[in-house]
Amino acid sequence: SRYRQVLALLVILISGRIIRAWHQGGVNWTQLPDISKWLEQGGSRWIKAIKVLSGILITSLSLFAFSTSRLNRCFILVVQLFFLLSGCLVLQHAIKYQDNNFLASGGGATFIAQIIYAVLGIATCFVAVASPWMFPIYIHVNSSSNGQSPASQIAKNQMVHLLGGLKESSYLTGWAYMLSWSLLQLLLQQPINSMPILLLLLQTSASVIYFLNDGVARKTCVEVAALYFIGMAGHFGLGNTNTLATIDVAGAFIGISSHSTLLSGILMFCITYASPMLVLLSLVMYISIKDESHSRSNKTTNIGLLLKAVLAIPLLVPLCINSVLLIAYTIVLLQMRNHLFIWSVFSPKYLYVCATTVCVYIGVCIVAATEVYIYLVCSFRSRRLLSEPL
Template structure:
């Protein structure tokens, strides 16, 4: 099942210089003549996401409103979805546990649903199904902690590209920062653009916090964040070393420099997530 989901996601958004010119599912489904297929896929995705969160009535209403926003392009539905999301976050306790991390992850998923393009929502749903399957497999197989951390980190890195991003700065969707926002407020727009660009990595890091928090004590949590920072630091070191070696390359500013920028921001998000986890779990 996981291999099938990976393959579909790979065909949904083709990024990179080798595959960007090839047609993909995302390009096909957003064509005007495929509007019925897109609407039907949005409704199916809504049903799947509601099924994943059936006990949470607040999130179910938020998901329905978010889906109706994309179907009807009426901002009022998005405002209702924002309201349900903020209400859910406001009910969090200062000390985080597995339930709080699940709530925070679901609230972020709702935010991502609102600000994403309509044709990319099925890809987001497939990513959530992939995490659900990985969580089931890890529990059934009783995978070691290090293996779970490594798998979630690799999925976080790959999902960045599977959702349509690339190493080019031009792939940033600026319109996501203005989704159903009727006023101009630069910090808010910047936050929404950042959340949209790194939707995949943030989702996987929040899911990892929920999985680890449900099975470990504080001492093991410290080991988890240490290994996570170590893995991320190794990949960052590899990226910086590669850029240093290629510093005289003809495309240093168009290819390698954006890669460093994306990787540094991603590492900052990982470090920030670790600090939030330590602050909210160990108080």
């Protein structure tokens, strides 16, 4: 445990420092050297090599992460096969089409990108939908309990198995969300950002592991806030700024065979908010290892109360932080609306804050829907098992 804690802390610090040095942030410091400029001066072969290495490492991490799950082995093998196929397709797209702009805009590249979208979507939905059904549930009654009635014992055992099913399913689904999002970003982002995507994935997962193993009685809101700010820092680590000129438009047309403003806008949003969305999706895995309902499982058998205990803080903290920022910027905008530069200089920042609000709401809704679905499935399976004759 101590070894994993130290290793996770080193990964967090080293990854954060490299991400910070990858792109020189700020309008007044763009002329200063950074890692991305050095790689661009070295030639495209270095950038391609780093992208291929990042794809291999993310694919390998997916195989290892899913192998640690205790769910059905056949189910895990199918999931690993899906993500292995996705990783291979992303690598094929990078090797074949990265250096050739003519081929990258052709039908072959578009077809492979569409296959990647389909495989990642099917794999993620398959894990999210099927994982709660793969956790074994057993209800037993201990005749030598301390004067408890069989009904109370069964209810208590039901809560224990519900929590176990929630943890296992949330752990696997959280990894599926994070890894599929990272592979998608390897396809959409500029090739120079492939290593920051890998480092963001490592930093986020290492942060969750560190919160599990550090042994400190830290409040959940502090940990969730730390994860949220890691995502916002990674937003600028990918080369984004508060100006609209840094939005990556080229990646918004990957895999689109005909012009579509809606689809291009969605892809552009995914590219711009890759880091905040990755952290929000990681909350599913965070819930699986930092379950606040353990302390209440012995006091109540109400599923609704347990669900509130699981979801309350991880969902409210990002919403509250973003709401404070949005309200503050709105007040500043209204108070200084007659200023000469408020609409030309400050308004792009306000648009970014509004878009961040949309990102937070989407991420929170995905996390909430996932956890509610897992709880409903586990509860249904437990009740059906209880209704069967012993």
